[in-house]
Amino acid sequence: MKEFKTLTIQNLYKNYGSTEVLKDFNLTIEKGEFVTFLGPSGCGKSTALNCICGLVPITGGEIYVDGECIDNSVDICTAPEKRGFGMVFQNYALFPHLTIAKNISFGLELKKMDKKEIKQRVENVLELVHLEGHGDKFPSQLSGGQQQRVAIARCIVLEPRLLMLDEPLSNLDAKLRLEMRYELKSLHERLQITTIYVTHDQHEALALSDKIVVMKLGKIQQVGNAQEVYTKPVNLFTADFMGYKNMWEGQIARFVENGDEVEMILNINGTSIVSKLLFTKNEVVQKLKLKNAYETGQSILTAVRPEDIIAGEGSINCFVCNINQTEYLGKVSNVSASVPNGFKIDARPECDTFSGNTIKLYVPPEKIMVFVKEEG
Ligand SMILES: Nc1ncnc2c1ncn2[C@@H]1O[C@H](COP(=O)(O)OP(=O)(O)O)[C@@H](O)[C@H]1O
Numbered sequence: 001m002k003e004f005k006t007l008t009i010q011n012l013y014k015n016y017g018s019t020e021v022l023k024d025f026n027l028t029i030e031k032g033e034f035v036t037f038l039g040p041s042g043c044g045k046s047t048a049l050n051c052i053c054g055l056v057p058i059t060g061g062e063i064y065v066d067g068e069c070i071d072n073s074v075d076i077c078t079a080p081e082k083r084g085f086g087m088v089f090q091n092y093a094l095f096p097h098l099t100i101a102k103n104i105s106f107g108l109e110l111k112k113m114d115k116k117e118i119k120q121r122v123e124n125v126l127e128l129v130h131l132e133g134h135g136d137k138f139p140s141q142l143s144g145g146q147q148q149r150v151a152i153a154r155c156i157v158l159e160p161r162l163l164m165l166d167e168p169l170s171n172l173d174a175k176l177r178l179e180m181r182y183e184l185k186s187l188h189e190r191l192q193i194t195t196i197y198v199t200h201d202q203h204e205a206l207a208l209s210d211k212i213v214v215m216k217l218g219k220i221q222q223v224g225n226a227q228e229v230y231t232k233p234v235n236l237f238t239a240d241f242m243g244y245k246n247m248w249e250g251q252i253a254r255f256v257e258n259g260d261e262v263e264m265i266l267n268i269n270g271t272s273i274v275s276k277l278l279f280t281k282n283e284v285v286q287k288l289k290l291k292n293a294y295e296t297g298q299s300i301l302t303a304v305r306p307e308d309i310i311a312g313e314g315s316i317n318c319f320v321c322n323i324n325q326t327e328y329l330g331k332v333s334n335v336s337a338s339v340p341n342g343f344k345i346d347a348r349p350e351c352d353t354f355s356g357n358t359i360k361l362y363v364p365p366e367k368i369m370v371f372v373k374e375e376g
C-alpha cells in the first residue's frame with residue numbers, strides 16, 4: 001500500500017455510552033516518525049490506537065491520510081484492513097498450533113501471495129528481528145522476548161504504512177524490556193516505518209520517540225520531542241509523569257521580566273526560593289498565567305527533578321536539611337530530606353548519604369518549574 005506523508009487526527013472524540021474516553025484529540029503524524037502515546041492506565045491510549053486503525057468506531061472528528069478523509073464518524077469509515085495499518089498487541093496473540101514461519105506467513109497467504117515470494121519474505125523478516133533459524137519452532141518453544149519479536153515480524157511482513165504497538169514490552173522482565181527497547185529502536189532506524197507506540201513508561205517514551213503525546217483522562221496534555229517534554233513540562237501532570245518531584249506550594253513574591261527570561265522569588269512556607277525560567281514565544285501563555293498569579297496572590301506549585309538538586313553551597317537556594325531516608329543506587333542515592341520548619345526535598349546527590357545526618361542541598365533556579373495551582 002502507498003506510504004503516506006501525513007496522518008492527521010482532527011477533533012477526535014470517542015464516547016462509550018455517556019463516558020467521554022477521548023476528547024478533542026488533535027495530532028499530526030509525519031512519515032517515518034516514531035510517535036508515543038504516554039499516559040497512565042485508563043487514559044485512553046489503546047482507545048486512540050483502536051480508533052486510528054478502525055477497530056473501534058469514532059464518535060466525532062475526522063482522520064485524514066494525506067488530506068483524504070478515511071474516517072469521519074458520519075458517512076466515511078474505511079475498513080481496518082483497507083487502511084494499511086498494522087497492530088501489534090500486548091499479549092502477542094500468536095497461533096500456538098502454527099510454526100513461527102506459518103504464524104508470520106498467515107497474513108500473506110490470506111492475500112494469496114505467491115508461495116516462493118512468501119518464503120522469501122518470511123526469511124527476510126525473521127532475519128530482521130534476529131530469529132533466523134527459528135522458523136520451524138512453535139511459539140511455546142520461544143522465550144517471551146522472542147515471541148514478541150515474532151508478533152512484530154508478523155506485522156511488518158505485511159509492509160504496513162503505519163505500525164502500531166500497544167504496550168508491546170509490558171509482559172517482559174526488566175532486563176529483556178531494555179533489550180527489546182533497543183531492538184525496536186534499531187528496527188525503526190533501519191526500516192523507517194511510521195510508528196505509533198503506546199506505553200505508560202516515561203523512560204521507554206523518552207528513549208524511543210521522535211514525538212511524545214502525553215495524555216490524561218482522554219485529553220492530550222502536551223506534544224513534543226523527548227527533550228521538550230522532559231525539560232519543559234507544560235503542567236504539573238506532565239511534570240509528575242516525567243519524574244519531577246518537589247512540588248512545593250507557595251506564592252510568587254516577586255516577578256521580574258527580562259526579555260524571554262523571568263525571575264521569580266517564591267515564598268514557600270516563609271522560605272524564599274529563586275526560580276529563573278526562559279519562556280519562548282510559544283510559551284507566552286504560561287508566562288502570563290504566572291504573572292497573573294503574582295498579581296492576584298494565587299497559589300503556585302513548583303516541580304524540580306531530584307537529579308537536578310545537588311549537594312553543595314550557593315548564595316541562594318541552598319538549604320541545610322535533615323536526611324530522613326536514603327536509597328543507595330550506585331553512583332547516586334535517592335535522598336528524602338527536610339528543611340527544618342520548612343518543606344521536604346527529594347534529591348539524588350552523588351555523595352555518600354546516611355539517614356539522620358544533615359546535608360547541604362542546592363536547588364538551581366533554572367531547574368525550578370512553577371505552575372499555577374489549579375482549583376479543585
Ligand atoms: N469497550 C469499552 N466499553 C466501555 N468502556 C471502555 C471500553 N474500552 C475502554 N473503555 C474505557 O475507556 C477508558 C480508556 O481505556 P483505554 O483506552 O483502554 O486506556 P489505556 O489504554 O490508556 O489504559 C477506560 O476508562 C476504560 O474503562
Ligand SMILES: [Mg+2]
Pocket residue numbers: 045046047166
Ligand atoms: Mg491500553
